[in-house]
Amino acid sequence: MFTFNSPTKLVFGNGVADTTAREIAGMGARRVLIVTGPGRTAASEALTKIKSGLEAEGSTWAHFAGARADPSTDMVDEGLALYRNEGCDSILAYGGGSPIDCAKGIGAQAGEGRPIRDFIGTGLAFSAPVPPLIALPTTAGTGSEVTNAAVFTFMEGGQKVKRGTAGASLFPRIALVDPLLQISMPPELTAATGMDALTHAVEAYVSRSHNPVADFFCLESIRLIGENLKRACRHGEDLEARAGMALASTLAGIALSQAGLGMVHGFAHAAGALGGLAHGLANAILLPYVMQACIPDASVRLASIGRALTGRHSATAIDAVAAMADLGGEVGIPPNLAAAGIPEALLGAIFDDAKTYKRRPQSPHAFTDEELKIVLYKAWSENMAE
């Protein structure tokens, strides 16, 4: 028995950002809170065009540009204050995973009438209707534009933590995935976010909660990444490669909402919160090490991943892990956590946090704590791409 629930309307293709105002009017919304980060996207020409489009369509907007990387619950509070003060009735998220997740938090908090923090790790489920959310991703990695999940950073027990929450009300109403919005991504961001998408597809495919419909999305996503990530990193203006990566990211997002994730994300959230390591980079480094440890339990599925990623029919699980490490190396991902700047002294705290990851039971291998520690130390010191 399985459920496949992906209620977000997906509009995909070059130039679909131009339809934003029409889509918002179609949702019956009149006053939109635009949520972005504070950087280049906030001042981009593409966003200015979207704002003009909204005005031409008779809608008005307010702009919250405070959704920084790894959004905190405080940022959600700030965004919600603006949403209420400005009398908004809908939300438009424009940017990478951070503004989209922050926008989900603002919407959930507006609808539920209580802090988003109440829904993280407490067992409390979302139940209230939320304002309509339209998401336009400017990176190809997070998939948040089509997922039912969001991740927030906050203090817990005197320590900074990153924790996710999920619920059907977090699915955006509409995802406008426009590869043209992603061509200005620099190679490093293209690589890190692309490897995040690969991690989503791989972890969802080998997850204990995998299902046959999500499997299609995973394998096609992995195939597209094998075909397009290096091209998109080397030739940012290659629209075909950008479209391939944009679709791969969205497909992986749809899959992870059905099948879940695994310990790559468990470690990456801990390394992000405690060591400031960017999410995509952390995943990219950890992916081959965690998958290597899963080979005895997931050799058939990993071999399928190897075939999809490399196009070689003879690929085995071992080849798949090697191909993930090689791909990371070729797009400039550091070979291990030490090379990415994580000090050895932090590994104990990263382990302590990661071992409590709520999706740990979805991992194909039932890691003991000792095994998790070994994987983490290998990922800190070894070099699989050699």
Ligand SMILES: [Fe+2]
């Ligand atoms: Fe991720």
